[in-house]
Amino acid sequence: MKFSTKELLEGIRSGNKRLIAKAITLVESKKSEHRLQAEELLKELMSFTGNSIRVGVTGVPGAGKSTFIENFGMLAIANGKKVAVLAIDPSSAINKGSILGDKTRMEELAKEENAFIRPSPSSGFLGGVANTTFETMMICEAAGYDYILIETVGVGQSEVLVADITDVFLFLKIIGGGDELQGIKRGIMEMVDIIFINKVDKENLHKAKNTRLELKRALDFIPPKEKDWKVPVLLGSALSNEGLNEVFEKIDEFITLKNKTNRLGEVRNQQAEKRFEYWVQEYILSEMKKNNSLEEAYLQHKKNASALVSNPSTEAKLFVDKFLSKN
Ligand SMILES: Nc1nc2c(ncn2[C@@H]2O[C@H](COP(=O)(O)OP(=O)(O)OP(=O)(O)O)[C@@H](O)[C@H]2O)c(=O)[nH]1
Ligand SMILES: [Mg+2]
Numbered sequence: 043m044k045f046s047t048k049e050l051l052e053g054i055r056s057g058n059k060r061l062i063a064k065a066i067t068l069v070e071s072k073k074s075e076h077r078l079q080a081e082e083l084l085k086e087l088m089s090f091t092g093n094s095i096r097v098g099v100t101g102v103p104g105a106g107k108s109t110f111i112e113n114f115g116m117l118a119i120a121n122g123k124k125v126a127v128l129a130i131d132p133s134s135a136i137n138k139g140s141i142l143g144d145k146t147r148m149e150e151l152a153k154e155e156n157a158f159i160r161p162s163p164s165s166g167f168l169g170g171v172a173n174t175t176f177e178t179m180m181i182c183e184a185a186g187y188d189y190i191l192i193e194t195v196g197v198g199q200s201e202v203l204v205a206d207i208t209d210v211f212l213f214l215k216i217i218g219g220g221d222e223l224q225g226i227k228r229g230i231m232e233m234v235d236i237i238f239i240n241k242v243d244k245e246n247l248h249k250a251k252n253t254r255l256e257l258k259r260a261l262d263f264i265p266p267k268e269k270d271w272k273v274p275v276l277l278g279s280a281l282s283n284e285g286l287n288e289v290f291e292k293i294d295e296f297i298t299l300k301n302k303t304n305r306l307g308e309v310r311n312q313q314a315e316k317r318f319e320y321w322v323q324e325y326i327l328s329e330m331k332k333n334n335s336l337e338e339a340y341l342q343h344k345k346n347a348s349a350l351v352s353n354p355s356t357e358a359k360l361f362v363d364k365f366l367s368k369n
Pocket of ligand 1: 103
């Protein structure tokens with residue numbers, strides 16, 4: 043990294059987008075010399091973080107997440123706010139794709155001085171991709187962004203990853219398209235704070251209202267995630283900006299409630315604990331990789347476990363004993 047920690051820190055604090063991007067690249071790296079500097083930087087940034095509203099946006103592919111984020115972002119900017127857009131795309135390491143790689147989808151927002159758009163990390167970047175959206179978010183907070191909007195790919199574990207780092211979780215639903223696919227039956231409903239039925243127009247308004255009824259009924263069977271918060275089901279169109287003001291207001295209302303009950307801080311504390319656990323694993327794994335015999339032992343014990351030679355727990359214990367004796 044050709045920039046010193048001080049230069050990066052000053053760049054971030056003064057809102058220099060090029061240096062913000064450099065800092066993000068640094069925290070995404072798994073190389074140990076980069077990690078050292080990343081930790082130094084994050085330590086310096088800590089006191090400037092915590093002041094943004096962290097919003098996760100999920101929904102099936104094509105539900106309109108990027109369109110929503112772009113127009114919501116424009117609305118926030120019109121209200122005097124600064125907006126950062128990030129993406130969680132655990133699949134990108136496999137298919138080398140990036141859901142925000144196609145930046146043209148946020149053409150308008152990308153032109154705004156008060157917006158910062160960061161595509162998902164692609165594989166092979168500075169020695170591998172870590173799950174560092176949280177750390178990226180810290181950098182954006184320290185740079186003074188008021189809203190951090192995180193788009194998920196809407197499949198598999200990405201929702202869990204996003205829910206684990208955000209304050210409010212927004213689910214974009216389209217009419218039809220199969221409830222099962224859209225998460226009604228796979229736990230999304232338990233994680234969601236606000237639902238927005240997207241792509242509603244005059245023609246399908248009636249259908250949209252029926253969908254809203256169904257969703258409300260489904261929500262009645264789910265224990266509330268936040269006390270005193272009834273998940274609102276809003277209708278609108280991300281493309282033509284309809285209903286976005288309501289989402290803006292609901293987010294505000296939700297954050298105010300969570301602040302009042304201290305839930306905002308409480309949840310963030312729990313999230314930080316999870317990040318700690320994540321990094322303990324990351325650092326242990328990276329220590330292991332530095333030592334060939336340990337890595338071999340790890341693979342051997344894993345193989346024994348998978349071949350049912352002995353119990354997985356027995357193999358794990360044998361490996362950890364070796365790990366401790368070598369460290
Ligand atoms: N008619 C209509 N089309 C919309 C609306 N919102 C989004 N679209 C269109 O739906 C398509 C998909 O929108 P995106 O915003 O890319 O959807 P996405 O959820 O980000 O998709 P992925 O990132 O691929 O998962 C685009 O062609 C949008 O123009 C809407 O409110 N009404
Ligand atoms: Mg998208």
